[in-house]
Amino acid sequence: MTPPLPSLTTFELLGWVLVGLLVAVVAVGYVAVGLSVRGKREDRRIEAVEDSIRTELLDRLGRDEPAWGTWLDGLSRRERDVLETQTDQYLRLLTGSDRDRLHDLATRLDAGQRIEQPLATGDRIDRLGALSWLALLDHEVDVDRLVEHCSDDPAERAAVGRVLYEHREAIDGAASIGTRLLTSAGTTLPMYGTDTLFRLNQTDPTPLLTTCASQRGDWTVDLLAQALETLTYCDPAGGDAPIEWVLDCLDCESPAVREAALGVVGTYGWRAELREGVDVERAVNDPVPSVRRAAYREFSAWNDETVQVLVGAAATETDDRARLLLARELSGRLREVTERLPPGIAACLDWAEAEEAAKAR
Amino acid sequence: MPPHILLADDEVQIRQLLEFKLQGKGFEVTVVDDGAECLDHLEGPDELPDAVLLDVMMPQVDGFRALETIRDTLSEELPVIMLTTRSREPDAIRGLENGANEYIEKPFSPDEVIARVERHLQ
Amino acid sequence: MIRAVLVDVLGFLSVAILVYYLLVNGIYLLVYSSSLLELRTSLREDRWEPAYSRFSSPFLPEVAIVVPAYNEAPIIADSVQALLDLNYSAKEIIVVNDGSTDDTLDVLTATFDLEKTAAPVPIDTNSERVRAVYRAPRIEELTVIDKVNGGKGDALNAGVWLSDAPLVCALDADSLIDREGLLKAVKPFLRDPTRMVATGGTVRVANGCEIDDSQVTAVTTADSFLPGVQEMEYLRAFYAGRLGYSRLEGLILISGAFGLFRTDLVREIGGYNPGSVTEDFELVVRLHRHLTERNIPYSVDFVPEPVVWTQAPGTWGALARQRRRWFRGLIDTLVRERDMIGNPRYGRPGLFAMPAYVLTEVLGPLIEGFGYVLIPLAIALGALDAGFFLLFLAVTMGFGVLLSWFGVLVEVWGFRRYTEPTDVLVLLAHGVFENMGFRQWKAFVAWHGLLEYVRGDSEWGEMTRQRFTASEDAATRTDEAD
Structure with missing residues (x-):
């Protein structure tokens, strides 16, 4: 008896699948090896220039007249890329006169131009990259333009807020604009956002207190909890900033909000209207253990x-x-x-x- | 003889920058990239340096532990300047309590670091 | 007559296997193309670095790294030092000595000048009895719990319950963690602090690498075959598997070698199950169940950067033991949580990931093993054409090689930790061997594991007190091949 031979079409089909697979396998292998070879070559070329670029950069950084222009004119494409990376690293590490000189250098590099272009384009990552550079440089900032182009996504709002913080001395009301922008969507902030909110309000949280007082009804409980937590890290605000609203938060349905609100009560315990308005008994009898813990932590110093x-x-x-x-x-x-x-x-x-x-x- | 500075930091950019700047000011600089190496150097046969620049977050032995060892076993007077990216208060307190002469936060101004080193050398 | 029936049955089974292969390979194609998309997103996201210092932010979440240690005396001091060296400013390291019979505790005490806290622990640690807690006066981040042996899950629970940190990281004592690894695994939590509940990192094989102070300093391929082929296997499992499942919002396995979780949630679901032999898989499946049942929006993320390096077993015996245990644990968890499988109430994990695991990870190796016995029989009896079978075999192996090589491509495209092109060639060669020989061996091991599972059902008492030993747990789980 002959085995039931599968129809020729199935046979042929499998054969073609096999051919297709072999082509795909060869292609994947070829690309993998190719990328590896190219990557290694590129690494070697970068390594070859890295040290000399760094030495030259540090040397010129020490001069009163670094003459960046003449140096940059003589650099190759790759050397400029390496220099840009190093400039970015040092901008994050340095303050003082060295940083000022680096600002000058960065502006002359392509980074300076890249800040301008992407803000209007549709690419989110390019915009975020530009905003990071903008925060590190002393470029002039057009606040309205930033807010218009870069406020769709939480990371972008945080990045714009950071630009406002870094340029706070040149921008009137930077803390208020930034605080309003960060909380405008009413939803949870990434850590870049909460940290920026904190920096903007660190020495005087009046903008945050005011925004919370009027806007918190439009926020998710998660954002409200974040804002309250931020307030506990800031220095206490002066006597006329609105604070009574925190008492309402102690009755909120969300345990995270109640917990964070207790933290603010602890920070502002010196304000009589808050101290006298708090129902201590109720807080220490909260059904949720984490809220009770917050109550114990804050009230034990009273x-x-x-x-x-x-x-x-x-x-x-x-x-x-x-x-x-x-x-x-x-x-x-x-x-x-x-x-x-x-x-x-x-x-x-x-x-x-x-x-x-x-x-x- | 130029003053001798021991610089311990695991971040290559900072090491290279400070080494370059310090040498430019005429210091002799020894560079190490973790706390264990830093202690090895200090406990070695050579004379103690004139000042130590010490990063807090380093592999093997962190800056605080290195500082404690320096103060406990090596020298109470050796000027130690701590460098750190941390800025939370308890760290600054811990550094100063354990006998750091200065506590500088990153990002920092290299000129300020040098000025503080010079102050302690006088 | 009998022969005719047999031929019919065999013919039917052959068709069934063919259909099954089409289905499974369809799943693989879906998962792998999702991997590519996810990698692209992830690499793009990495091109951008926020302009602030995370380590000086008061919002940086504290992480408790819990390291269960059972008879780890030779390596424990180096492991702990490597953890202290991690580049992360808000961390706590909790080593749990799980009733070791060697001098693990003495080594720790001597190396880090531990001091015993002179009072019994006043909180319920949801574990076997805690004998004592030790602290290191000069290293504030370090805590050592000494407890009665209760297995790996039990040891993890003790650490999770004792910690006050909002995030908890489970780590094998012999894993080598990248100095930047913890920050990488925390990043998804920073991006989405309210929704993120767990992240898992990529685990790689350390056998061929140069290691200095418990840090992998140079990445090369392993010299010998068995670790080499596992190296390849891990690349495929993580880059062609979990990366894609993560994109499809169905990541249901985070390796015990490295996983990061929200502490309150782990406590809420009762912690690790000490009775499970694959407590890592079990925990993540229960997390999904808990959150989907309560309609809480959440996210479980996969971190494609290499975070942790592990020593792969070097002998066939040790590897077979490890894989049998994984297979038993896999079946055990899927059987226990069977009502989730295919159930739309449990979202993508229930509707897609768990059925996909049943088809690919459980049935895959079993059916493959079955086929290797059945098909020659069918050919001998004349129920199947030998030429057809060989062609079919070539197609399945070709597909397997494609998927393996794809894992290598992702590594080269995204990370290039193997800097030498010759190492890439070695990996590709191992990708071929993985599908010709190794995979067939794994099918056999899976059947053995199934047998053990069935036997183990009656010997449950032994299973609940499963000790974990250094050699067997030296490597982490990877997804099984086909």
């Missing part, structure tokens, strides 16, 4: 009356991490107040004291 509330809470606290935090924050005061501590909190206290003792050694 007056005796609040501390009494915390000592009371210690007796009933069920979350072991929260108990440990209380024991660390209150330590000796817990022992003073109560003779018979519940076993859970007593164990935490023993632990906290053992840690302290080890640290002291």
Whole structure:
């Protein structure tokens, strides 16, 4: 009996598939090896010029008159690329007169021109690259143009905010414009965004406090929590910045917001309207352990009356991490107040004291 | 004889820049790229340098531990200037508590670093 | 009569296998083309560097690196030093001595001047009993937990529960982590702080590399065949596999050798399952279940840059043991979470990734092994044409080689850690051997693993107390080939 021969078409089909596969395999292998060879050659060429470019760069950086122009005219394409990379590295490392001279150099390099072009183009990565250069250089900044072209995406808004921060001395109201821009979409910020928001408001968070007070209704709870957290890192604002709205956040449905709001209450505990408006009992009885922990952390530095509330809470606290935090924050005061501590909190206290003792050694 | 500076930093750009600048000012510079090498050099047979520039975040032995070893076993007077990208307060406090003479944050101005080194050499 | 029935059955099975191959290779094509897209996006994104210093930001999340250690005395001090050297300013290193019977704890105590905290741990660590916690007065980042042996998952739990850091990184004691690796793995969390719940890094084989102070300093191919072919296998699994699954929002496996997770979520789902032999896979599948069931928007990302280097087993025996364990763990998890498979309620992981894993990772090697027995029989009985079979075999192997070489192409295009073109040629050669010989061997190992799984079902008690040993866990999971 002859085996049932598959029809010729199946046979042929498989054959063609095999041919196709072989072509694809050869192509993939060829490209892989080709890229590897080309990459290695390029590496070697870059290595060959790197050291001499760096030496020359550092040498000219030390002169009062670096004469960048005459040097740049004599450089090849590759040498200019290497120089651009090194300039970018040093711009991030240096301040002072060296940085000023680097600004001058960067402007003469292609980077200077690249800042201008991509802002209007559709490519997001090119725009982000240009904004990074712009933040590092002392180029003139057209704020309206930046905001118009680069505010579609969270990373771009952060990058524009960073430009505003770096040029804050030349731009009126940089902190306010930046704060409004960063929070304009009402959604979560990347870390580049939160850090920029922080830098813009670091020494005076009035813009952030004002924006939160009026705009927070349009934000997601995640952004509100981020804004509150940012406020805890900033220096406290002066007496007339709006702050009462933080009390509303303590009633928010989101535990992350309540937790962050408690942090702000801690930072602004010296403002009577906040201190007197806080319901300490309610905060330490919050159903979510992380919120209770925040309450313990912030209130343990307050007056005796609040501390009494915390000592009371210690007796009933069920979350072991929260108990440990209380024991660390209150330590000796817990022992003073109560003779018979519940076993859970007593164990935490023993632990906290053992840690302290080890640290002291 | 020119003053001798030991420079310990794992970032190649900073090493090259400061070495270049310090040499330009007439210092003799020894460069190492991690904390263990830094201590090896200090504990070696050569005389102690006149000042140490010490990065905080370095492989093997970080700047704080190197500083503690220097203060505990080598010299209480040797000027040590810490360089770091960290800017959170506890780090500055820890550096100064452990006996760093200066604590400079990156990004920094090389001229300022040199001025501070010179101040401690006087 | 019997012969006629047999011929019919064999003929039917041959067609079934053919259909299966078409389906599976369709999945591979989809995943691999997604890999290319993802790589392109990722490389473009890397061309841009934000103009700020992450390390001086108060928003940089603290990461607790948890290292379970069972009898790791020879390597533990170097591993810990390498972790202390990581370029990341907000980290905490928690070594968990999981009841080692060698002097792991003594080595740690002597090297880092550890001091015992003189009180019992006051919090529930969701693990076997913690005997003591040690701290290093001069190295604030370091904590050592000494606990009763409970297996790798149990040791990880102790670290996860003791830490206060918002992110936790699980790391094998003998993995070599790139100095910049932690920052690379954290970056997705910085980009999307509220949605990102886990990231996994690319694991590479370290056997041929030059290593200095626990850092890979020069990348070359391994000298011997077995590590060499695994090197190739890892490149394919990560670059042609997980990269694509990540693009398709269906990444369901993050290697135990290196994974980064949101601490609160890991605790919420009860942590690692100490009874699982592949606790890494199990954890990620349960994470997906937890989040999709609650309709919480989230993201699990794959980091294509090489983050961690691992020593691949050097003998066939050790490798077979490792792969049998992976296979058992894979089946175990998929069986336990079977209601997710194909269930639209569980989003892309349920609808696509898990069925794809069943077809490619579980059934793949089993059917392949079956075919190697069945098809010669069919030919002998005259149910199948030998020429046709050979052609079919050539096509499947050709496809396999294409996928392997594709992994090499991604490495060269995106990362070029192998700087020498000769090493690339060696990798390509290993890509051929991987599909002619190694893959067939793995099919056999998979059947053996299945047998063990079936047997292990009745011996569950032994499975729940699975110890992890240095030799077997020396390498991480890769996705199985076909």
